[in-house]
Amino acid sequence: MAKISFDFIALGEALIDFISRDEVATLGAADYYQRFAGGEPANLARNMSLFGNRVAIGTCVGDDSFGHYIKAQLDKSGIDTSFVQTTLEANTTLVPITRTAGGTPDFMVCRGADAYLKPAQGLMDAAANCRLVHTSAFAISRDPARSTILEALKIARGNNALVSFDPNYHPAIQSDIPEFTSFLKRIYKYVDITKPSLDDCARIFSSELEPSEYAQ
DSSP states (O other): OOOOEEEEEEEEEEEEEEEEEEOSSSSOOOEEEEEEEEHHHHHHHHHHHHHTEEEEEEEEEEEEEEHHHHHHHHHHHOOOOOEEESSSSSSSEEEEEOOOOOSSSOOBBBBBBGGGGGOOOHHHHHHHTTEEEEEEEEEGGGGHHHHHHHHHHHHHHHHTTTEEOOOOOTTTTTTOOOHHHHHHHHGGGGOOOOOOOOOHHHHHHSSSHHHHHOOO
């Protein structure tokens, strides 16, 4: 079988963000929203592609107009979409979110197809032949995507790839914090680079700590 070679592979959510046109404090205060193809791994994949890297994404979308739109936007960004899966089991994931001048936006997760990412052979072959694999806490909050991504990270590290992880935790994606932090410990065995925010830390640990203590 021919080797697949990428500089960067993003694993996880590709979704639709509906961002409020105006700066508002809550979702209910917004009258108009604009559609964007989003999702933390997908956004990072687009940026990495803009820098001239060979980029692929492993994600799952619904067999619907939003899913087709996401794939078209990824293709337009020069990302290899060979590993974009389509499911009939759920609609494309949607996230309405407020535009804010500062602070944490208000948002709601209408979870759907992104959680249905499955361990296709081509995706695992790609993970074995790349320089860096990236994923997020959102992506690993539900199976089968959780198990698929964990297996891909094991394969990537076993083939000397770097692994990066965004712990973008929120109770809206996983309310059982002890269970989630237990899984985080499994993920971090394979992680080289991580990017926690203070919001992430406060949501995970729920205690008054200094930023350096959060990071540790």
